[in-house]
Amino acid sequence: MDINNTRHDNSDYNLLYNLLPGFGSSASFSSLSESITFGDNRSQRMLKGINGLQMTLNLNYNNIKDDETNDLIGFLQSQFYYDPQNYSNNGSFTNKRIEPFDYQPFYPYKLNKFTCLSYNHNKSYYNNNSISATFQSVSNSILSSVEPGVEFNSDISSEFDFVSPGSIENNSTSLSISLNDKNYIYDPNNYISKKVSSTLQTINAGGSSNISINHGFFNESFFSTAKTQHTNMRNSIYIDSPNDCSYYPYAPKHNNSTLNCRMFDFRPNNQISINNTPKYKSSNASDVYKKFNKYGFNANLSNLSLTFDTRSDIEAKRILLFLESHLGYKKFAFHFQSDYPKKIEPNNSRGKTPNGSRLAYFYCPEWQHNFIYKDNHSIQATFIECLPY
Amino acid sequence: MKFLPYEDVPLYLAVNGKDGEYIFAENATLSVNQPLSISRQIDDNILQICEYGFGVDMNYTATNFTENSDFFVTLGPTDGPPRPLATSIRKIEKDSKITFPNGKHLYFSEDIYPDGHNYVIPLHAKSGNWNLTEGEAQSGYFEPLYKYVSSGPVEGKLNVNFYPNTGNLHNFFNITGLSDPNAYPPVDEERVTGFLGDFTFDNIYLTSFSFSLSPNAISQATASFNVYGALNHIDGLTDNYFSSNLYDQQSVPHGQNSEIIGTTDLDMDYPISFNYSMNVDRAVRYEAPNINSDSTVGLVPQRVSKKSSNISLSVEGEYINPDILSDGFNGKEANIKIILKDLNYQGFEDNSNNILNTFTCSGVITSQSLSVGSNGYLNGSINISQSIQ
Numbered sequence: 001m002d003i004n005n006t007r008h009d010n011s012d013y014n015l016l017y018n019l020l021p022g023f024g025s026s027a028s029f030s031s032l033s034e035s036i037t038f039g040d041n042r043s044q045r046m047l048k049g050i051n052g053l054q055m056t057l058n059l060n061y062n063n064i065k066d067d068e069t070n071d072l073i074g075f076l077q078s079q080f081y082y083d084p085q086n087y088s089n090n091g092s093f094t095n096k097r098i099e100p101f102d103y104q105p106f107y108p109y110k111l112n113k114f115t116c117l118s119y120n121h122n123k124s125y126y127n128n129n130s131i132s133a134t135f136q137s138v139s140n141s142i143l144s145s146v147e148p149g150v151e152f153n154s155d156i157s158s159e160f161d162f163v164s165p166g167s168i169e170n171n172s173t174s175l176s177i178s179l180n181d182k183n184y185i186y187d188p189n190n191y192i193s194k195k196v197s198s199t200l201q202t203i204n205a206g207g208s209s210n211i212s213i214n215h216g217f218f219n220e221s222f223f224s225t226a227k228t229q230h231t232n233m234r235n236s237i238y239i240d241s242p243n244d245c246s247y248y249p250y251a252p253k254h255n256n257s258t259l260n261c262r263m264f265d266f267r268p269n270n271q272i273s274i275n276n277t278p279k280y281k282s283s284n285a286s287d288v289y290k291k292f293n294k295y296g297f298n299a300n301l302s303n304l305s306l307t308f309d310t311r312s313d314i315e316a317k318r319i320l321l322f323l324e325s326h327l328g329y330k331k332f333a334f335h336f337q338s339d340y341p342k343k344i345e346p347n348n349s350r351g352k353t354p355n356g357s358r359l360a361y362f363y364c365p366e367w368q369h370n371f372i373y374k375d376n377h378s379i380q381a382t383f384i385e386c387l388p389y
Numbered sequence: 390m391k392f393l394p395y396e397d398v399p400l401y402l403a404v405n406g407k408d409g410e411y412i413f414a415e416n417a418t419l420s421v422n423q424p425l426s427i428s429r430q431i432d433d434n435i436l437q438i439c440e441y442g443f444g445v446d447m448n449y450t451a452t453n454f455t456e457n458s459d460f461f462v463t464l465g466p467t468d469g470p471p472r473p474l475a476t477s478i479r480k481i482e483k484d485s486k487i488t489f490p491n492g493k494h495l496y497f498s499e500d501i502y503p504d505g506h507n508y509v510i511p512l513h514a515k516s517g518n519w520n521l522t523e524g525e526a527q528s529g530y531f532e533p534l535y536k537y538v539s540s541g542p543v544e545g546k547l548n549v550n551f552y553p554n555t556g557n558l559h560n561f562f563n564i565t566g567l568s569d570p571n572a573y574p575p576v577d578e579e580r581v582t583g584f585l586g587d588f589t590f591d592n593i594y595l596t597s598f599s600f601s602l603s604p605n606a607i608s609q610a611t612a613s614f615n616v617y618g619a620l621n622h623i624d625g626l627t628d629n630y631f632s633s634n635l636y637d638q639q640s641v642p643h644g645q646n647s648e649i650i651g652t653t654d655l656d657m658d659y660p661i662s663f664n665y666s667m668n669v670d671r672a673v674r675y676e677a678p679n680i681n682s683d684s685t686v687g688l689v690p691q692r693v694s695k696k697s698s699n700i701s702l703s704v705e706g707e708y709i710n711p712d713i714l715s716d717g718f719n720g721k722e723a724n725i726k727i728i729l730k731d732l733n734y735q736g737f738e739d740n741s742n743n744i745l746n747t748f749t750c751s752g753v754i755t756s757q758s759l760s761v762g763s764n765g766y767l768n769g770s771i772n773i774s775q776s777i778q
Contacts, residue, residue: 020676023687063674063694066574106677125696126778127574128672184506191444191463191471191508217499217511240680246506252470253447263470265505267430267477310428310538315476315505335465335472337431338527359470371677374687376426376538 002081003121005074016075016103019068021059023373025106028056029238030366031328041279041296042387045329045363047142053328055137055238057105057114062130069121069129076116076133100138106371108317110240113138137238146235147242147325150251150262156233157249160203162222169208175231177203179211182314183230184246187223191248194218202232236321245318252333254359260388261361262326264334266319268306272337275303301385304336304362308379309372316369316377323364323381331363331386361388398586399630400549402561404568405580405591410559411633413641414551415609419585421545421616428536433475436487436529438521439465443509447471449523456517459498463509467523474503474510478533487512487529489521495529542675542688545616547585547593552641553600553610553729553745562598562612564667564698565777576695576778581614587626592617594693599666600642600729608642608729615671618689642745646730649704655723655754655771657706664703665727665748669778670696700775702727702750709757709769720753723773750775 032048047053061072079098087093100113119133148157158172170177179185180200184193198212213222227249236242248265251258279295308319326332340360367381400417403409440463441452447469454460465471474481481501486494498513553562561568561581568579581593593614600610649660672694678686702725727748752775761767 020679020682020686020691023675023677025677063672063692065692065694104679104681106679107682108680110680124672125694127576128694128696187443189445190442193506193508195504195506248508253444254470255447255468259470263472265473267433267475270429270431270433272431310426310477310536312476312538318505333470335470338435338437338466359466359468373539373541374678376540 002077003070003073005070016072016101019061019064019072021106022062023371024060026058026368026370027105027109027238028058028366028368029324029328030054030056033329033365039296040387041298041301042389047327047329050141050143051139053140053142053237053324055109055112055140057103057133057135057137059133059135060130061133064129064131066127066129069123069131072131072133073119073121076119079116103135105135107313108240108244108320109238110236112140112238140237142237142327144235144237145325145327146233147321148229148234148249150258150260152227152250156231157227157229158231159225159227161225163208165222166210166212167208168203168211170203170205171225172205172231174205175233176205177201177228178230178232178234178243179203179228180243182244182246183228185213185223185226185228186248186250188226188250191253192218193248237324239317239321239324242321244314245321247318247322254333259333259359261330262322262332264322264332264362266308266315266322269309272304272306274340275305276300277303298387301387302336302360302383303385304383306381306383308381311377311379313375313377316379319379320367320369323367326364328365329363331361331388333359333388334362334383336360359388361386393586397627399627399633400551400583400585401627401630402559402581402583404561405582407568409561409583411630412549412551413554413639414549417547417549417551417585419545419547419588419590419616419620421543421620423539423543424541425537426540428477428538430475430477433477433535434531434533436531437464437466437472438462438526438529439467439469439471444469444471449526451520451522451526453520454495454514454517457513457515458517459511459513461509461511465508467527471508473505474501474507476503476505477535478503479536480534481531482534484513485531485533487531489525489529491525493519493521493525497531542617542673542690543619544673547590547614547616548611549613550609550611552607552639554639554641561595562610564595564598564669564695578692578694580693584623584626587623589621589623589626590616590618592689592693594671595669596671597666597668599664601662601664602642602644602647602727602729603662604644606644608644608647615693617673617693640731640745642729643732645732646743648726648728648730650726650728651724652704652706655704655709657704657709657769657771660704660706661768662705663725663727665700665750666702667698667700669698672696695778697776698778700750700752700777702752702773702775703770704773705768705770707769708767709759709771722752723754723771724751725749725773752776 032052033045036044100115103114104111114135115138116135122130158175158177161169163169179196183196186193195214197214201209203209229249230243234242252263279299281293281295283291362383364381370378372378400412400414444463449467463471481497483500485497496513498511567577582591593616596615597613600608602608652660673690674692676691729745750773752773755772755774757771759769
């Protein structure tokens with residue numbers, strides 16, 4: 001039963017642009033991966049193909065008028081309208097596919113292809129309607145994610161010199177640097193950061209430009225050289241303008257060495273629940289008497305459900321881009337909280353696991369972003385602990 | 390700073406885009422509020438010193454402090470990698486104390502506004518010849534100023550008691566009124582704008598209107614509006630309002646000549662007072678902005694719709710038919726008409742309107758009562774309710 005819409009051509013996807021969803025809408029991400037777990041509970045993960053990171057939008061359109069409802073429901077129903085069959089020469093029907101449509105989701109996501117397979121229309125009063133719809137992203141490729149890994153990658157990251165205070169020179173041979181007033185640059189030898197305080201600067205490969213840097217409480221001197229992930233090659237699968245996001249661009253320093261993965265430097269809420277389910281094996285020789293054995297050398301690996309509430313637009317974007325760039329299966333390091341985890345003492349291995357250190361490693365197979373209100377976002381993420389090797 | 394007397398704080402209301410009126414108000418109260426959530430993150434009040442310096446290597450070496458010395462520390466767990474200050478902190482004030490175990494204290498030497506990149510911060514030691522052990526350096530406690538985040542829009546109330554001093558009730562006081570007579574559906578959802586003194590508002594919507602009348606008494610009406618969006622102050626906005634028609638001679642409704650028609654059907658020959666009220670439920674729709682939205686999206690409502698609207702009328706008189714409820718299974722019908730008049734003095738030629746307005750309530754009786762006391766007569770009262778729109 002199709003809705004009566006006389007105002008518009010139902011198949012016009014511009015109808016979706018004129019009606020924005022309300023606060024409380026959410027975006028969920030999940031990876032489709034295969035995993036191998038070894039005897040020491042080390043796991044190896046692999047995405048199922050290049051479309052292995054899925055995005056699902058749950059959109060709420062509350063308190064909308066009848067004609068707006070007719071537009072939206074009409075458009076969603078039109079995806080399933082019957083068309084006269086057109087039998088082609090190769091023996092197939094040409095009009096059976098549900099064609100994906102372009103849709104611009106809420107901040108910070110970019111326009112993408114979606115399909116809507118589920119929606120609900122609730123009429124609460126005369127000329128008052130609510131629609132909830134689930135939009136599923138279609139065939140987005142993880143190859144669209146172009147984000148530097150832990151080490152400098154000259155193919156997608158750039159290096160520049162400060163030739164004089166307020167002037168930088170792009171050393172790259174092919175990449176353009178794209179810095180704006182939200183960005184930070186880092187000293188290559190330490191953790192001093194400085195904020196770019198000028199408006200958008202695009203510095204072509206081999207070129208130079210003036211740039212203003214906010215020194216904070218550091219002295220006036222500039223770094224001699226620096227690397228940056230803010231280049232024209234950077235790209236995200238789902239997030240708009242990834243160059244708004246700055247991270248420490250070098251390999252994280254740890255115990256006189258560097259890590260082989262990036263650090264997740266965002267802190268979850270201060271109210272957390274840590275659920276422990278150590279791995280074990282039980283005997284099944286008898287239904288009455290069971291023996292339990294520790295399973296694997298690293299039985300205490302954690303599975304955390306973390307919430308990142310009250311995040312600003314830019315911090316939410318940084319978290320979402322970080323998680324997306326790890327594609328749901330790549331590991332990253334994370335300082336959980338100050339009393340976890342405990343460091344292994346060389347001469348006292350009792351009660352520890354062989355991988356024990358003050359640093360824990362995780363991968364994040366799924367996360368959900370809720371748009372609470374303007375400049376207020378909430379992100380729930382599942383962090384599964386893995387071994388560093 | 391000065392106190393503004395009643396006569397210097399006029400109330401002006403207008404339907405959006407149309408000419409408005411100064412309101413002959415007895416009193417007016419305008420209030421707005423905003424729901425806020427405090428932002429708190431794990432260990433956001435714990436300071437962990439990873440290294441003295443800018444984060445060149447990650448070896449913690451206990452360093453003897455010098456009296457009244459400033460120095461930089463890199464934050465994070467021992468061995469690193471460094472971790473920045475929590476973004477739930479709005480500000481750490483200069484000279485804020487950091488308390489370490491065993492009675493040891495350091496101080497922040499600058500104001501700090503964390504932005505997610507504060508791996509290195511400046512501290513100050515007031516006394517010298519002491520140091521922090523590795524364990525102590527991981528356990529600094531401090532009290533920052535935390536961020537608060539809007540969890541919902543700015544909303545409020547405008548309550549006004551006023552004299553309905555013209556023959557026509559302005560449609561911004563009339564729940565069933567239409568600002569555009571040709572509107573379809575004929576349900577007016579236009580916003581009301583105006584100002585109270587020099588404070589302007591752009592998005593207010595009527596939620597209730599009521600008045601009462603009794604013999605030999607002036608009638609005063611009460612209206613309540615929902616207020617959305619921010620208030621703005623415009624200096625000198627009302628400097629010239631003294632030349633407005635608010636200072637013309639006014640006529641006000643009075644009980645002496647006003648009529649209540651229809652009470653005889655209820656066996657009430659002499660009504661002594663009544664109260665008339667209109668209420669409307671409103672639903673608010675805010676849109677979640679996307680990357681193309683302008684900055685006001687999400688701050689002010691995209692739509693404030695009308696839902697259930699009701700008129701209620703209560704009349705008190707000398708008697709009332711006691712059989713009403715027994716006769717009126719499923720609602721005894723009642724039709725009451727109120728003709729609101731002023732005193733209509735002869736010779737009062739400037740503003741003598743006689744009939745000011747007519748109100749009707751055609752609904753059902755929801756309750757009735759009879760009461761008598763040793764010092765009075767038998768009194769009856771009925772309450773009538775009508776659902777509209």
